[in-house]
Amino acid sequence: MSLKSWAYLNRVVEGPSRPLQLLLGAGRDAEEIAHGVRTRASWLGELEPQTAARHGWDRAEQDLAEAAAVGARLITPESGEWPREELDLAFGFAATGRSEHVRSYQADAVPPHALWVRGAPLNQAVAQSVAVVGTRAATRYGHEATRQIATGLATHQWTIVSGGALGVDTVAHEAALAAGGLTLAVAACGIDRTYPARNAALLDRVAGQGCVVSEYPPGTSPQRHRFLTRNRLVAALTAGTVIVEAAWRSGALNTLSWAEGLGRVTMAVPGPITSAGSLGCHERIKDGRAQLVTGADDVRALLGAVGALDIAEQYELAFAATPVQSLTRNELRVFDACAPGGSTAQDISGTAGLPVPLTVHLLMDLARRGIVHRDGTAWSRMAAPQG
Amino acid sequence: MSLKSWAYLNRVVEGPSRPLQLLLGAGRDAEEIAHGVRTRASWLGELEPQTAARHGWDRAEQDLAEAAAVGARLITPESGEWPREELDLAFGFAATGRSEHVRSYQADAVPPHALWVRGAPLNQAVAQSVAVVGTRAATRYGHEATRQIATGLATHQWTIVSGGALGVDTVAHEAALAAGGLTLAVAACGIDRTYPARNAALLDRVAGQGCVVSEYPPGTSPQRHRFLTRNRLVAALTAGTVIVEAAWRSGALNTLSWAEGLGRVTMAVPGPITSAGSLGCHERIKDGRAQLVTGADDVRALLGAVGALDIAEQYELAFAATPVQSLTRNELRVFDACAPGGSTAQDISGTAGLPVPLTVHLLMDLARRGIVHRDGTAWSRMAAPQG
Numbered sequence: 042m043s044l045k046s047w048a049y050l051n052r053v054v055e056g057p058s059r060p061l062q063l064l065l066g067a068g069r070d071a072e073e074i075a076h077g078v079r080t081r082a083s084w085l086g087e088l089e090p091q092t093a094a095r096h097g098w099d100r101a102e103q104d105l106a107e108a109a110a111v112g113a114r115l116i117t118p119e120s121g122e123w124p125r126e127e128l129d130l131a132f133g134f135a136a137t138g139r140s141e142h143v144r145s146y147q148a149d150a151v152p153p154h155a156l157w158v159r160g161a162p163l164n165q166a167v168a169q170s171v172a173v174v175g176t177r178a179a180t181r182y183g184h185e186a187t188r189q190i191a192t193g194l195a196t197h198q199w200t201i202v203s204g205g206a207l208g209v210d211t212v213a214h215e216a217a218l219a220a221g222g223l224t225l226a227v228a229a230c231g232i233d234r235t236y237p238a239r240n241a242a243l244l245d246r247v248a249g250q251g252c253v254v255s256e257y258p259p260g261t262s263p264q265r266h267r268f269l270t271r272n273r274l275v276a277a278l279t280a281g282t283v284i285v286e287a288a289w290r291s292g293a294l295n296t297l298s299w300a301e302g303l304g305r306v307t308m309a310v311p312g313p314i315t316s317a318g319s320l321g322c323h324e325r326i327k328d329g330r331a332q333l334v335t336g337a338d339d340v341r342a343l344l345g346a347v348g349a350l351d352i353a354e355q356y357e358l359a360f361a362a363t364p365v366q367s368l369t370r371n372e373l374r375v376f377d378a379c380a381p382g383g384s385t386a387q388d389i390s391g392t393a394g395l396p397v398p399l400t401v402h403l404l405m406d407l408a409r410r411g412i413v414h415r416d417g418t419a420w421s422r423m424a425a426p427q428g
Numbered sequence: 429m430s431l432k433s434w435a436y437l438n439r440v441v442e443g444p445s446r447p448l449q450l451l452l453g454a455g456r457d458a459e460e461i462a463h464g465v466r467t468r469a470s471w472l473g474e475l476e477p478q479t480a481a482r483h484g485w486d487r488a489e490q491d492l493a494e495a496a497a498v499g500a501r502l503i504t505p506e507s508g509e510w511p512r513e514e515l516d517l518a519f520g521f522a523a524t525g526r527s528e529h530v531r532s533y534q535a536d537a538v539p540p541h542a543l544w545v546r547g548a549p550l551n552q553a554v555a556q557s558v559a560v561v562g563t564r565a566a567t568r569y570g571h572e573a574t575r576q577i578a579t580g581l582a583t584h585q586w587t588i589v590s591g592g593a594l595g596v597d598t599v600a601h602e603a604a605l606a607a608g609g610l611t612l613a614v615a616a617c618g619i620d621r622t623y624p625a626r627n628a629a630l631l632d633r634v635a636g637q638g639c640v641v642s643e644y645p646p647g648t649s650p651q652r653h654r655f656l657t658r659n660r661l662v663a664a665l666t667a668g669t670v671i672v673e674a675a676w677r678s679g680a681l682n683t684l685s686w687a688e689g690l691g692r693v694t695m696a697v698p699g700p701i702t703s704a705g706s707l708g709c710h711e712r713i714k715d716g717r718a719q720l721v722t723g724a725d726d727v728r729a730l731l732g733a734v735g736a737l738d739i740a741e742q743y744e745l746a747f748a749a750t751p752v753q754s755l756t757r758n759e760l761r762v763f764d765a766c767a768p769g770g771s772t773a774q775d776i777s778g779t780a781g782l783p784v785p786l787t788v789h790l791l792m793d794l795a796r797r798g799i800v801h802r803d804g805t806a807w808s809r810m811a812a813p814q815g
């Protein structure tokens with residue numbers, strides 16, 4: 042049975058695993074790979090050393106039973122609730138190699154191969170979702186700002202995804218629950234474990250009104266490297282990440298870097314300059330790596346058109362040599378529709394034959410990349426098409 | 429005597445006056461113009477209606493005496509302390525017509541024709557100066573943030589220029605005085621008047637440790653339109669403007685728009701999103717019309733190289749048709765020095781033969797205009813030279 046093969050692989054290969062991803066991508070199925078790992082097949086490639094220590098740990102049935110005991114299930118790319126679209130979009134972008142962060146964490150820039158889930162169907166929970174993360178040591182201001190933004194998003198049917206940690210994460214989950222919205226926690230430990238212990242009741246409520254997700258088999262303890270790979274999932278499953286209060290070197294900045302590296306919208310909430318609490322947020326805004334947002338409306342406006350992007354069109358031209366050559370088909374339609382003297386988004390939308398929100402999204406992205414330029418309501422081209 | 433002619437003109441023509449500016453630009457001197465106004469000469473052009481009501485008000489001697497009584501003097505383009513460089517740079521930029529704000533306030537986008545000054549020589553006071561402005565209704569946070577930034581700038585020999593108003597302006601002046609630095613207040617009323625009355629002692633201290641400046645003849649009352657034209661002088665005399673706490677439609681945003689329209693560096697301090705106090709600051713950062721700054725170091729870094737800009741080079745190519753054609757000589761040197769694969773600012777500085785701070789300033793400005801692109805420490809071109 043295939044699910045047991047996935048459970049076996051999940052136990053013997055700590056995700057993310059690029060070698061496993063390569064074998065799956067080459068068309069081998071989970072059962073075949075599991076058999077290969079058990080029998081040390083010659084075609085394992087890099088998966089051979091990666092499974093050398095654990096390939097004898099065949100605890101699939103026990104793991105599935107332990108998960109079931111806490112109301113959790115294992116989902117895989119074969120499951121109906123697998124968040125395929127989100128993962129394809131995120132790791133497809135990562136594969137273009139545009140991001141310095143992804144180049145630094147190349148080994149982690151692959152999708153999970155299976156996920157343990159407690160609560161709602163995962164694909165439904167993340168269909169319209171945004172990550173809200175921040176420091177554990179949140180100030181009173183951080184609490185207020187988080188509550189304000191998470192409440193505004195939850196009441197507009199955005200699922201609030203966070204890490205279940207103390208501080209900003211906790212407030213984000215709680216605000217979503219209080220607003221009657223969906224919320225999702227991505228754990229850095231096994232689905233049957235609770236970390237931090239203080240949040241046991243909160244995580245039960247999250248699972249009841251949304252879901253809790255883990256990439257690791259039951260019993261796995263939270264460890265530093267798992268927080269970092271967990272952050273990539275928070276970014277991958279959501280349309281964008283908002284950081285609220287992140288001091289220098291905060292883990293929330295790591296999540297934001299993943300969002301950037303996975304092609305997601307990156308946002309940061311400003312705060313008082315008289316405290317160090319928002320230092321990381323301000324740095325990312327200054328560096329142009331995050332957009333300043335002051336409320337749920339800003340976040341919604343920035344995320345509005347993301348769902349309309351066509352994945353294939355988004356990446357087919359990703360390796361081109363000049364900025365204009367690298368444009369996707371939709372981006373080119375928008376670029377070509379800018380008249381020499383400048384055009385309104387409305388006009389460009391009409392000429393390009395694309396909906397206004399998508400047009401605006403593409404224009405803003407092209408402007409961010411220096412390819413078009415906005416002056417008031419008029420958009421014009423910065424560079425002539427080349428090649 | 430020429431000074432009396434300037435005083436006469438200052439009384440009968442409420443500045444700024446584009447018609448007066450045109451006559452001065454056409455080579456007529458103050459005495460000749462004053463005589464022409466008195467005698468209703470045929471060549472007055474638009475200055476004729478502008479002086480129709482007041483040309484009989486010949487109070488030059490009295491105005492000079494009233495100013496002298498409060499320790500003030502009248503300075504003109506003929507004075508050694510006239511801030512020629514700053515005004516040429518600001519209104520030279522305005523004349524390129526790049527800014528929407530300037531197009532909306534075309535009549536005001538001309539330099540003052542004379543200034544009343546109490547205190548230090550004006551050109552020395554503004555030689556290294558920055559405007560720090562904000563709301564009258566400053567919160568405790570606004571006070572703290574202003575004090576922090578103004579103190580940091582004053583201790584690094586930056587003159588703090590502001591409007592002498594209550595709230596942020598007052599704190600900015602006070603912080604500069606406390607730090608033993610220079611500070612300058614631009615008044616919206618006559619140099620012999622005190623507005624607001626509560627700041628009488630403060631303005632005396634500002635005049636003692638820096639200077640107070642007014643474009644209006646003695647006795648002039650502060651009126652709404654004068655605050656707006658005063659704002660243009662605050663922006664024109666300084667290398668850049670920092671807004672600290674500006675709510676929606678705050679007057680400080682008007683000063684920032686002038687700074688933008690006059691080609692100065694525009695900066696905004698973020699604050700809590702849970703109060704409306706920083707709304708205007710956040711809007712300008714979101715719109716890309718101001719750079720987020722969190723302290724004096726950020727401000728100094730952004731202003732660092734401004735003094736090194738060559739005015740002639742800055743504008744000689746301002747009317748070109750494409751972004752690259754519009755580059756000044758120094759900008760082109762920097763642009764051409766960017767190697768195809770990206771270069772560090774250090775390398776570009778060496779190749780271009782320009783100092784590093786100026787190179788960085790130019791690169792940042794080119795990036796803002798979408799002409800070059802930064803990836804980490806590597807700068808590269810966005811568009812190929814055309815035409």
